[in-house]
Every structure is written in structure tokens, then in C-alpha cells.
Amino acid sequence: AQSVTQLGSHVSVSEGALVLLRCNYSSSVPPYLFWYVQYPNQGLQLLLKYTSAATLVKGINGFEAEFKKSETSFHLTKPSAHMSDAAEYFCAVSDPGGQNFVFGPGTRLSVLP
Amino acid sequence: NAGVMQNPRHLVRRRGQEARLRCSPMKGHSHVYWYRQLPEEGLKFMVYLQKENIIDESGMPKERFSAEFPKEGPSILRIQQVVRGDSAAYFCASSPPSDRVAYGYTFGSGTRLTVV
Numbered sequence: 001a002q003s004v005t006q007l008g009s010h011v012s013v014s015e016g017a018l019v020l021l022r023c024n025y026s027s028s029v030p031p032y033l034f035w036y037v038q039y040p041n042q043g044l045q046l047l048l049k050y051t052s053a054a055t056l057v058k059g060i061n062g063f064e065a066e067f068k069k070s071e072t073s074f075h076l077t078k079p080s081a082h083m084s085d086a087a088e089y090f091c092a093v094s095d096p097g098g099q100n101f102v103f104g105p106g107t108r109l110s111v112l113p
Numbered sequence: 114n115a116g117v118m119q120n121p122r123h124l125v126r127r128r129g130q131e132a133r134l135r136c137s138p139m140k141g142h143s144h145v146y147w148y149r150q151l152p153e154e155g156l157k158f159m160v161y162l163q164k165e166n167i168i169d170e171s172g173m174p175k176e177r178f179s180a181e182f183p184k185e186g187p188s189i190l191r192i193q194q195v196v197r198g199d200s201a202a203y204f205c206a207s208s209p210p211s212d213r214v215a216y217g218y219t220f221g222s223g224t225r226l227t228v229v
Contacts, residue, residue, distance in 0.1 A: 042222055
């Protein structure tokens with residue numbers, strides 16, 4: 001079975017600073033990994049996904065994530081935070097067969113002026 | 114190409130009433146998933162449906178909750194005799210029939226249910 005942990009339920013960064021949101025997963029099979037963003041009172045939007053191709057994945061809005069098998073991690077980064085990045089971010093894992101699609105608890109990102 | 118449409122956006126029900134949440138998947142998508150998001154918590158899987166078929170309902174509470182995805186029309190999540198603890202945001206996602214996980218689910222904007 002798959003599971004996801006996200007270290008830090010709330011992260012605050014200054015505008016222009018590096019964004020790092022942590023995601024670690026547990027999976028008994030090679031995982032598919034996803035990051036979703038949720039803006040206030042909206043649904044989830046897919047930021048990026050890893051599906052066993054390149055380990056460094058680039059997504060929308062300048063975000064990227066790197067799959068590190070040895071660390072069982074899929075951390076999300078952005079070089080320079082923008083005020084519009086303030087949102088809730090969810091990491092998710094699935095097995096390649098589509099079973100057990102599991103979300104992490106989420107990390108709320110605040111961007112300070 | 115419209116995305117996943119959920120309605121209503123907000124729903125208020127008194128304890129004991131029924132709540133019906135509707136989800137129309139994206140065009141061409143035949144797989145529908147329902148998730149519940151409780152305050153300050155992540156999304157919890159509830160049920161996975163294809164047309165006229167429940168594939169996985171392992172996340173559905175055993176009582177009062179049911180879901181369907183008929184041949185025609187939207188998917189419906191039905192909650193009977195609602196209680197305060199049912200207050201949450203309910204999200205629907207859809208995916209195409211092929212390579213659905215690699216595609217990544219497309220989510221609707223959710224229905225926020227408040228039980229008073």
C-alpha cells in the first residue's frame with residue numbers, strides 16, 4: 001500500500017525566496033508521484049507528475065520536483081516565491097496500475113511581502 | 114472543453130436531511146472519483162466509479178452514503194440523514210479510460226456541504 005507524508009503543515013517564505021515543500025512516500029512498487037495545488041475555495045490543479053521517466057520534473061508556474069528513489073522523496077521547489085503562490089499543496093502517490101491513489105495531508109504555503 | 118463540473122458549489126442542510134452532490138466529468142472521461150476534505154485535513158478517497166459500475170468503494174462510510182454514475186447524466190454522491198460531522202468539501206475528479214493514472218486526475222471546484 002502507498003502512503004505519503006508531508007513535513008510541515010505550514011510553510012512561510014518571503015517573496016522572492018526559495019520555496020521547498022517536502023514529500024516522502026512509501027510504496028512497495030515503483031510509484032507514480034504527483035503534486036497538486038489548491039487555491040482558496042477552489043479545486044485541485046495538477047502542478048506536475050512523475051511517471052517513471054525523467055527524475056527531474058518541471059511543472060506549471062515555475063515549479064519543479066525531483067524524484068529521489070534512495071530517499072523516497074519527491075520534494076517540490078521553486079527558485080523565487082511569488083505572492084500568487086500562496087495556496088495549499090498536496091503530494092500524492094499511486095502505483096502504476098492506478099490503484100491506491102493516496103494524497104498527503106497537505107502543506108499550506110504563505111508568502112510574505 | 115469544460116472541466117469537471119460540480120454543483121452546487123455550496124450546500125446547506127439541516128441535520129437529518131438528504132444531500133445530493135452532482136459531478137459531470139470532463140468530456141471524454143469515463144472514470145469518476147469522489148474525495149472528501151475535512152477541515153484542516155487532506156483529501157480522503159471515497160469511491161471510484163465508471164459508467165453504471167462502482168469499481169472501488171472502500172473509502173465510503175458503510176451507512177448513509179451512496180454513489181452512482183448512470184449511463185446518462187452526472188455522477189451523484191448521496192448522503193442521507195446528514196449529521197454535523199458530514200460537513201466538509203467534497204471533490205470529484207475524472208480521468209480518461211486509458212492510462213488514467215499517468216494522466217493525473219482533473220478535479221472539480223468542489224461542493225462545500227454545511228450541516229446546521
